[in-house]
Amino acid sequence: MSGPAFDAVIATIAIPAAAAAILAVVPSWRLATRLNVIASVLTIAAACLLLWHRPAPTALFLIDDLNIVFLLLNGFVGCTTSLFSAGYIAHELQTGHLTPRYLRFYHAMYQVMMVGMNLALITDNLGLMWFGVELATLSTVMMVGIYRTPASIEASWKYLILGSVGIALALFGTILVYLAARPVLGIGMAAMQWTNLRHHAAALDPALLDVGFIFLLIGYGTKAGLVPMHAWLPDAHAEGPTPISAVLSGLLLNVALYAILRFKMVLAMSHATIEPGILLIGVGLLSLFFAALMLYRRRDIKRLFAYSSIEHMGIIAFAFGIGGPLGNIAGLLQMMMHSLTKSAIFFSVGHIAQAKGTQKIAAITGLTTSHPLLGWTLVAGVAAIAGLPPFGIFTSEFLLITSTFARAPLLAVLLGFGILLAFGALLLRMTGLCFGEPSAGSYPVSASSVPIVLHLGVVLLIGLAMPAFLYAWFAHVATMLG
Amino acid sequence: MDHVLSSATALSIAHVLAGALVLVSFMMLYQDRLSSVINVLALHAVVLGCAVGWQAYIQHAPALYITAGLALGFKALVIPIALHRIVERFGIHREVEAVGGISLTMLGGIGLVALSMVVMLRTAAHADALAREDVALALSVILLGMLMMVTRRNAVSQIAGFMSLENGLILAAAGAQGMPLVVEISVAFSVLIAFIVIGVFLFRIRERFDTVDSTALDAFRGEAS
Numbered sequence: 001m002s003g004p005a006f007d008a009v010i011a012t013i014a015i016p017a018a019a020a021a022i023l024a025v026v027p028s029w030r031l032a033t034r035l036n037v038i039a040s041v042l043t044i045a046a047a048c049l050l051l052w053h054r055p056a057p058t059a060l061f062l063i064d065d066l067n068i069v070f071l072l073l074n075g076f077v078g079c080t081t082s083l084f085s086a087g088y089i090a091h092e093l094q095t096g097h098l099t100p101r102y103l104r105f106y107h108a109m110y111q112v113m114m115v116g117m118n119l120a121l122i123t124d125n126l127g128l129m130w131f132g133v134e135l136a137t138l139s140t141v142m143m144v145g146i147y148r149t150p151a152s153i154e155a156s157w158k159y160l161i162l163g164s165v166g167i168a169l170a171l172f173g174t175i176l177v178y179l180a181a182r183p184v185l186g187i188g189m190a191a192m193q194w195t196n197l198r199h200h201a202a203a204l205d206p207a208l209l210d211v212g213f214i215f216l217l218i219g220y221g222t223k224a225g226l227v228p229m230h231a232w233l234p235d236a237h238a239e240g241p242t243p244i245s246a247v248l249s250g251l252l253l254n255v256a257l258y259a260i261l262r263f264k265m266v267l268a269m270s271h272a273t274i275e276p277g278i279l280l281i282g283v284g285l286l287s288l289f290f291a292a293l294m295l296y297r298r299r300d301i302k303r304l305f306a307y308s309s310i311e312h313m314g315i316i317a318f319a320f321g322i323g324g325p326l327g328n329i330a331g332l333l334q335m336m337m338h339s340l341t342k343s344a345i346f347f348s349v350g351h352i353a354q355a356k357g358t359q360k361i362a363a364i365t366g367l368t369t370s371h372p373l374l375g376w377t378l379v380a381g382v383a384a385i386a387g388l389p390p391f392g393i394f395t396s397e398f399l400l401i402t403s404t405f406a407r408a409p410l411l412a413v414l415l416g417f418g419i420l421l422a423f424g425a426l427l428l429r430m431t432g433l434c435f436g437e438p439s440a441g442s443y444p445v446s447a448s449s450v451p452i453v454l455h456l457g458v459v460l461l462i463g464l465a466m467p468a469f470l471y472a473w474f475a476h477v478a479t480m481l482g
Numbered sequence: 483m484d485h486v487l488s489s490a491t492a493l494s495i496a497h498v499l500a501g502a503l504v505l506v507s508f509m510m511l512y513q514d515r516l517s518s519v520i521n522v523l524a525l526h527a528v529v530l531g532c533a534v535g536w537q538a539y540i541q542h543a544p545a546l547y548i549t550a551g552l553a554l555g556f557k558a559l560v561i562p563i564a565l566h567r568i569v570e571r572f573g574i575h576r577e578v579e580a581v582g583g584i585s586l587t588m589l590g591g592i593g594l595v596a597l598s599m600v601v602m603l604r605t606a607a608h609a610d611a612l613a614r615e616d617v618a619l620a621l622s623v624i625l626l627g628m629l630m631m632v633t634r635r636n637a638v639s640q641i642a643g644f645m646s647l648e649n650g651l652i653l654a655a656a657g658a659q660g661m662p663l664v665v666e667i668s669v670a671f672s673v674l675i676a677f678i679v680i681g682v683f684l685f686r687i688r689e690r691f692d693t694v695d696s697t698a699l700d701a702f703r704g705e706a707s
Contacts, residue, residue, distance in 0.1 A: 127663035131670060138674065145685070153685045157637070160678060164644055165628065168651055171667065172624060175654050178661050179609055179617065187660030207605040 008053060009061050011046035012071060012118045015039055020111035029093065029103045033086035036107050040082040043114060044075030062124035062195060065477050070258055071121050073336060077250045077343050078114050080451035084347045085110070085243035087448045091354050092241070102146055106241070113139040113247065117255045126174050126192050129259055130167065133223060136252055137163045144240035155235035162222060162232040170219025170259075176212030177263070180205040194262055201269035209272040216263050217279055223256035225310050226317060227287040237306035238359070242350030245302055249309040250343035254335055257313065261320060261481065268482040280321030281411065287314025288418040295425035300359050301352070304429055305345055308385055311422045312338045318415060319400050320481065326403035328478035329471075330396045337392035337459055338385070344455035345381040348374050355445045361429060366438030375434045377452045382430040384459050386423045392462040492540045493612060499533035500619040500653060504595065507626035507646055511591055512584045516574060516638055520565045523642045527557035530649045537656040540612075546656055549668040553652070556672050557645065564679050565638055571683075574636070587633050594625040616657030623650030637682050645675060 019039030026032045050063055050071070057063070063071075089106070092098045098106070113136050120132030141163065145156030174192075181191040184203045190196055197204070222229035237245040264276040291311035298304040312334065319331030352367065352374050353359045367375030384391035397419060404412035462470070506526045513519045531553035538546030602618035609617070627647025631640050648671050655664045 125663075127667065131663075131666070134670060134674070138677065145681075148685070157681070157685075160681070161631070161640060161644065164674065164678075165631070165647070168624070168644075168647055171651055172621070172654060175651075175658050175661065176605075176617070179606065179613055179658050182658070182660070183608075189662045191660075192662055205608055207607070208609070211601060211605045 008046045008049040009055055009063060009122055012043055012050075012075075012122060013115050015043045015046060016111040016114035016118065020108045020115065023111060024104060024108035026104065026107075027100075029089070029100050032103065032107045033082075033089065036110060037079070037082045037086060039111060040075070040079040040114070043118070044072070044079050047071045047075040057124060057195060059189060059193065060125055060128065061122050063122060064480075065473065066261070066480060067121045067258070069332070069336070069473070069477065070254060071118065073254070073339055074114070074117055074121065074251055077247065077339055077455075080454060081243050081246050081250075081343060081347075082110070084246070084350070084448060084451045085241075087446060088241070088243055088350050088354070091445055095354075097147060098241075106143060106146055109139045109143050110243075113143075113252075117251055120255050120259065124194050125189070126177065126194060126197075126262075129194075129262070130171055130174055133170070133220070133256060133259060134167045136255065137167060137223065140236070140240075140244060140248060140252060143244045144236045146241060147239070149239070152239040155232075155239035159232040159236045162229070166219050166222025166229065168219070169215050169222070173212045173215030173217075173219055173263075176208050176215065177266075180208035180212065194266070197266045198269055201266050202271060204266075204270050206270060206272045209267060209270055210274045213263055213267055213272070213274065213276060214279075217260060217276075217283070220256045220259045221283065224253050224260065224317075225256075225287075225313050226283045227290045227310065227314070230287065230290075230310050233310060234303045234306040237309070238300050238302040242302070242346055242353065245306070246343040246346035246350075249306070249346065250339040253309060253313055254339060257316060257320075257335070264320070265481060277321045277323050280317045282321075284314045284316070284318030284321055285411075285414060285418065287311065287317065288415070289314075289421070292418050292422035292425065295422055295429075298429070299361055301349055301361050301364065301433070302346070302359055304361065304426075305342065305349060305385075308422065308426065309338075309342055311418075312342070312385075315397070315400070315415070315419070319396075322400070322404055322407065322411070323482065324403065324407070325475065325478045326399060328481045329474045330400035330403065332474050332477060333396035333462075334393065334400070337396055337462065340455045340459050341381060341384045341391070341393060344452045344459075345378065345385060347452045347455075348378045348381060351445050352378065355443055356439070357443055361433065363439055364433050366436045367434045370438035370442055373449055377449070377456065379430060379434050380456050381452075382426055384456065384463075386426040386430075387419060390460065390463045391456075392459045392466075395463050395466065496533070496536055496540065496612060496657075497615050497619075499529065499536055500616055500657070502529050503533060503649065503653060504619055504622045504626070507623050507630075507650075508588070508591055510630060510642065510646060511587050511626065511633075514584075516569050516636065517566065519639055519642050520562050520569070523565075523645060524558045524562040526646050526649055527553050527561075530653060531558060533653055534656045541659055543660070545665045548665050549652060549656065552668055552672055553649070557649070557675075561645070561675060561679060564683070565641065568679070568683050569638060574638075587629065591626055591629055594629060595622040598622045598625055610659070613657055613659065617654050620650045620654035620657065623647070623653060626650075641675070641678055641682065644678070648675070 023032050116132045116135030120129045123129050141156050141160045145153050178191055181197055181204055184200050185191040185196050225233040267276050287310050291307045294307045316331050316334050319327050355371055356364050384393055387393050387397045401412050401416055506529055510522045513522055531550045534546055535550035598621035599618050602621050606614040606617055624647050627643050630643030634640055652668050655661050
């Protein structure tokens with residue numbers, strides 16, 4: 001056990017945990033926003049250390065090529081969101097939407113959420129993984145309801161109830177997997193350890209794994225916003241503070257999908273009779289089409305992009321369902337690109353909603369004239385999320401469609417049609433929002449463009465020329481996923 | 483440990499207690515007054531406490547006594563008292579809930595229990611007898627809890643449904659012999675429930691989360707045309 005490397009694993013959860021405790025008592029909100037940023041920077045620094053010092057797996061923690069990608073992504077988006085959040089909440093305080101007391105709570109919960117997500121990512125123990133997802137869910141529930149308007153309480157109540165049922169079903173699935181592993185791996189912790197499960201997958205009871213996976217897919221799928229378990233997602237995104245919409249879409253959905261992937265990897269090595277791939281393809285296509293159609297009748301700007309998140313989760317689930325080296329690479333790339341792009345869009349949208357004093361799409365027009373920076377970054381963001389070249393999502397969607405054509409042409413046609421459907425809706429809304437005569441009514445905002453430009457820059461860079469090491473890394477993880 | 487586990491009496495008692503939990507779940511389905519829903523919920527927690535306590539005894543797993551104690555103290559006493567106070571404070575203690583056709587709900591419940599028996603007894607065919615029956619009955623309790631949440635619109639009834647669902651999970655976890663983290667998970671769930679109850683109390687949530695009546699929701703969403 002090398003000292004510094006081991007510490008870095010613990011640090012990815014210890015730093016946010018300590019920060020949460022401190023932020024809960026810091027009275028000054030200015031200091032709190034800075035501490036929040038510092039803690040986020042330290043967390044990603046710890047995650048970066050893991051790139052050089054890969055620690056040996058322990059009974060509780062495991063760092064492998066799969067989760068380190070997500071850990072870094074989590075750290076990065078967590079960091080930029082804390083920057084965005086600093087400017088955002090200053091405006092919310094001025095307009096009286098939030099009071100300093102609630103901000104203390106907000107910052108503490110932000111770090112608790114990071115603890116939960118990082119714990120779910122780095123742990124090798126399926127029980128702890130479940131606990132991490134629950135922790136992240138609970139803390140975001142609290143933040144969604146922080147405005148205490150009827151609509152936001154409605155949204156957080158719906159999120160709480162649906163999320164709780166989801167995590168309850170995921171736990172039942174975990175219990176079934178434990179029951180399948182117990183005869184082989186013995187009683188106790190060993191039978192909850194993912195590494196052991198994967199290693200001995202062929203000996204596990206296939207029937208229990210089958211049923212267990214279905215519960216896990218429904219349970220964690222609820223958290224990932226897959227249709228038909230998505231009902232909480234648009235409300236939570238629309239009614240909560242915008243930084244939270246950014247991390248919900250950018251990170252929490254990914255973490256839930258990551259949990260499903262871990263179980264899929266176990267099933268791939270076992271004699272289980274159900275095909276996780278086919279289930280994922282089905283749920284993915286359903287989510288894609290449902291969300292694409294719903295995009296057309298959105299009137300609320302945050303809700304619009306929330307449905308776009310459901311659409312992308314559908315595409316990602318589809319990609320991992322198709323599987324194979326190319327399908328998995330496309331899925332991983334899409335996950336990364338979607339996180340970065342969608343959080344950048346929410347950063348813009350947050351400032352736009354503050355500048356216009358409304359979230360209604362009809363009341364926002366001509367942004368490129370009235371707020372050039374926000375308007376043009378939104379144009380770039382929507383172009384990226386809709387899958388236009390030269391952005392990274394174009395690369396991953398192109399890869400996915402071509403690799404699907406080689407294996408199941410009919411599915412590729414369906415996928416392409418769904419993507420086009422969503423594309424049309426997004427472009428339609430974007431032209432309305434960004435071009436034409438600027439609508440009346442505009443408040444000054446001090447928008448910080450750094451996080452937005454940083455995110456979109458990375459997406460553009462990967463779309464133009466994916467670095468060779470990144471591709472090699474994805475290719476390696478893709479073979480792990482099977 | 484094995485001589486206790488293989489004894490038929492120990493198994494029968496475990497099954498009787500788990501079966502009793504399913505029965506109490508059914509009782510909850512046909513209560514139309516909030517106060518009686520809460521009373522049945524307390525009974526549910528008592529039965530769960532006994533079932534988990536018995537598992538702790540036959541598995542020689544002293545940690546499970548904590549889970550049992552939590553069920554008896556927190557879920558059977560503290561939460562029902564808090565819910566009774568909420569109901570009184572909101573002035574809805576006399577309210578009769580429009581439960582859409584009790585006979586239909588009961589039929590649905592019977593169907594769900596049959597489904598979980600068929601599925602779980604077949605899938606867990608190779609697991610030991612204790613786990614097999616236990617998981618099948620636990621899944622019944624979980625599904626009945628979900629049915630309760632779907633058929634009710636009042637926030638308090640939905641909490642009752644969620645708690646009974648969660649009791650089913652604890653039953654399954656306790657029955658899976660030697661499952662790690664059961665105690666921690668039951669504590670985590672208790673914290674979650676405490677949060678839900680406090681949330682309802684603070685924000686005076688009465689009737690929420692009815693996805694059926696979407697016109698009312700659209701007004702909230704600012705999406706009504």
